[in-house]
Amino acid sequence: MAFVNLKKKEVQVKIVYYGPGRGGKTTNLEYIYKKFNDRIQTEMVTVKTQGDRTLFFDFLPFEIGKIGGYDVKIQLYTVPGQVKYNATRRLVLRGVDGIVFVADSMAVRREKNILSVKNLKENLAGYKKDLLDIPLVMQYNKIDLSEQGISLLPIEVLEKDLNQELRAPSFEASALQGTNVVATMKKIIMMTMTSIQNELK
Numbered sequence: 001m002a003f004v005n006l007k008k009k010e011v012q013v014k015i016v017y018y019g020p021g022r023g024g025k026t027t028n029l030e031y032i033y034k035k036f037n038d039r040i041q042t043e044m045v046t047v048k049t050q051g052d053r054t055l056f057f058d059f060l061p062f063e064i065g066k067i068g069g070y071d072v073k074i075q076l077y078t079v080p081g082q083v084k085y086n087a088t089r090r091l092v093l094r095g096v097d098g099i100v101f102v103a104d105s106m107a108v109r110r111e112k113n114i115l116s117v118k119n120l121k122e123n124l125a126g127y128k129k130d131l132l133d134i135p136l137v138m139q140y141n142k143i144d145l146s147e148q149g150i151s152l153l154p155i156e157v158l159e160k161d162l163n164q165e166l167r168a169p170s171f172e173a174s175a176l177q178g179t180n181v182v183a184t185m186k187k188i189i190m191m192t193m194t195s196i197q198n199e200l201k
């Protein structure tokens with residue numbers, strides 16, 4: 001359940017970008033940060049290891065104005081995708097309101113995507129939550145790579161591997177070029193807000 005401050009008439013919404021290492025979670029947030037720079041007052045917080053791997057998480061807070069008389073504050077997080085950082089992933093998931101699963105469309109990453117969904121379900125189970133009950137958007141990232149002759153997984157395969165049971169809305173995207181990055185974010189914000197409003201009723 002989102003953090004609601006009745007006195008300040010404020011709702012905090014936590015959205016987590018989850019997925020395998022190097023899938024493009026941080027790149028999604030970097031694109032959003034650049035694109036909405038003028039509307040985002042705070043810096044994007046990001047802790048990276050050598051190279052570009054996320055060590056802890058990225059954090060990007062911004063406000064989307066009032067809904068139903070409440071100031072809505074959106075907080076976007078990423079988890080570190082590397083297998084060894086599971087304790088951090090679990091921690092970042094705490095109190096999550098909505099999830100974007102960033103899958104890597106590269107054919108060589110097929111198994112990593114499947115394992116990451118499995119890992120997400122296990123970590124949610126630790127909070128007695130079911131992925132089927134949480135607003136979720138699937139993003140099939142790196143579609144730009146097909147232009148370079150890199151073998152990508154067909155959408156039908158990605159849908160079957162990752163989304164057959166979940167049936168979440170999905171987007172083909174390129175976080176690097178910005179294709180469908182904002183569409184993904186808008187969708188998850190809308191779904192999450194609807195879910196919170198239903199809970200408040």
Ligand SMILES: Nc1nc2c(ncn2[C@@H]2O[C@H](COP(=O)(O)OP(=O)(O)OP(=O)(O)O)[C@@H](O)[C@H]2O)c(=O)[nH]1
Nearest residue numbers: 021022023024025026027054080081142174175176
């Ligand atoms: N061609 C292409 N490269 C991408 C895309 N998205 C991300 N990348 C590249 O893939 C690499 C990993 O991207 P990150 O955003 O750091 O991946 P991550 O999911 O945050 O990885 P971890 O922090 O290790 O979990 C970087 O070199 C990005 O530039 C994309 O849509 N297309």
Ligand SMILES: [Mg+2]
Nearest residue numbers: 025026053054
């Ligand atoms: Mg990252």
